[in-house]
Amino acid sequence: MTVGTEDTRSQISIGLNAVIVSIIDQQPHVRLLRSNENADQFLPEDNQFDVLPFGPFYPEQHRTLESGLRSWVEEQTHQEIGYVEQLYTFGDAGRDPREQIGGPRMVSVGYLALVQYKDRAAGEDGLWRDWYRYFPWEDWREGRPDLLDRDILPALTKWIRQADNSAQQKERQERATITFGLGETPWSDELVLERFELLYEASLVGETQTEALDIKRLGIPMALDHRRILATAIGRLRGKIKYRPVVFELMPPTFTLLQLQRVVEALSGSRLHKQNFRRLIEKKGLVEATGQIVAQVKGRPAAQFRFRREVLIERQALGVRQS
Known part of the structure; x- marks a missing residue:
């Protein structure tokens, strides 16, 4: 239109x-x-x-x-x-x-x-x-991504130093500190868009056609501003799974608790403590046992569960991760 x-x-x-x-x-x-x-x-x-x-x-x-x-x-x-x-x-x-x-x-x-x-x-x-093909720095499941210290942070440091004046330099440093969790600042998994926009402004992604770095290391470019749209979606979903049970829209009708945990980890890009995760799921009453047991390639057989849709009208805070 x-x-x-x-x-x-x-x-x-x-x-x-x-x-x-x-x-x-x-x-x-x-x-x-x-x-x-x-x-x-x-x-x-x-x-x-x-x-x-x-x-x-x-x-x-x-x-x-x-x-x-x-x-x-x-x-x-x-x-x-x-x-x-x-x-x-x-x-x-x-x-x-x-x-x-x-x-x-x-x-x-x-x-x-x-x-x-x-x-x-x-x-x-x-x-x-x-989706980590486009945002490889967002996947922390195997630890801190190497390209953060090898490529991104040195390039951002150079960009900060190239600021036109001290005020702009301070502003750039503050943004980098907040979005990339520098120093004592914790990494926030929800700031996907903010991190991408900072890299874009610093001409460190393929959409800006920079030749300073191997852009393939910093994620695959997308058409127009589609990577920005994708970053917005990832950040929204990472935030939403903390207070609404939207993760079950991605789950099959029945699943094991380990399968559920692995999906939450995949979305958030971080590993979760197994027992803490299961206690949270039990406390919020999000799932119920089906009575079925499934054999696993490794380990003991695991119980099958399903999402309790009744919980949608029983409670308000229904996330599968703690903030």
């Missing part, structure tokens, strides 16, 4: 973006588009980057923004989505390079969708990608 006067500089085009998340082999994945999946017509001709599902909002066809999003997702991915929530409206000037050559301002409404992964249908290989 495009609104405005005949002068394209005052026109606005409204789009819809979807971050569709699923868990595959205990890793968080996002659904991408092939270049020919009804996306080329909405992309710059020279686009070579990964693309999230998206399309324009047509008020004459779409009753609501969400119905428009669902329509585009189904058309582009042949997949129905269940849980959906609106993320943010992305409308910064220049987010679409065609604006600079006379095109309208592109304003996109981003959505987060959670789905349970099913075996790949024919032709779907490669369309689900591990």
Whole structure:
């Protein structure tokens, strides 16, 4: 949809973006588009980057923004989505390079969708990608990522020193300290967007076309500002699992407690204490035993559980992680 006067500089085009998340082999994945999946017509001709599902909002066809999003997702991915929530409206000037050559301002409404992964249908290989491919510094499950101290922090230190004045230098240092947990400041798993925006401003990611570093180490670039949209979704989901049981939208009907813990760890990018996690789940009454036992490749057979949907009307604080 495009609104405005005949002068394209005052026109606005409204789009819809979807971050569709699923868990595959205990890793968080996002659904991408092939270049020919009804996306080329909405992309710059020279686009070579990964693309999230998206399309324009047509008020004459779409009753609501969400119905428009669902329509585009189904058309582009042949997949129905269940849980959906609106993320943010992305409308910064220049987010679409065609604006600079006379095109309208592109304003996109981003959505987060959670789905349970099913075996790949024919032709779907490669369309689900591990989200840590785009944000490798966000995965702390095996300890502090090496590229933080090897690449990111030295580059940020150089950028801070290149500030125009002492006030700007102080502001850059404070942002780096807060977002990357420097010194005594703890790392916050929810600040995914803030960290990416800082790296973008410092020209340390592929979208800025820097040649200072191997950009592949700092995550794979995405089309337009799709990596910013993805960062927003990851931060939102990491925060939400602490107070709402949205993680169960990603779980199969029955699961073991270890499987549940591994999914929470995958989303948050950090390891959890097994007994503390199980005590939290028990205290909040989020699951109930099915009475079934499943054999495991390693270790003893494990009890199967299911999500207690009744808990949604029993309690308010329903997260699976402590803040």
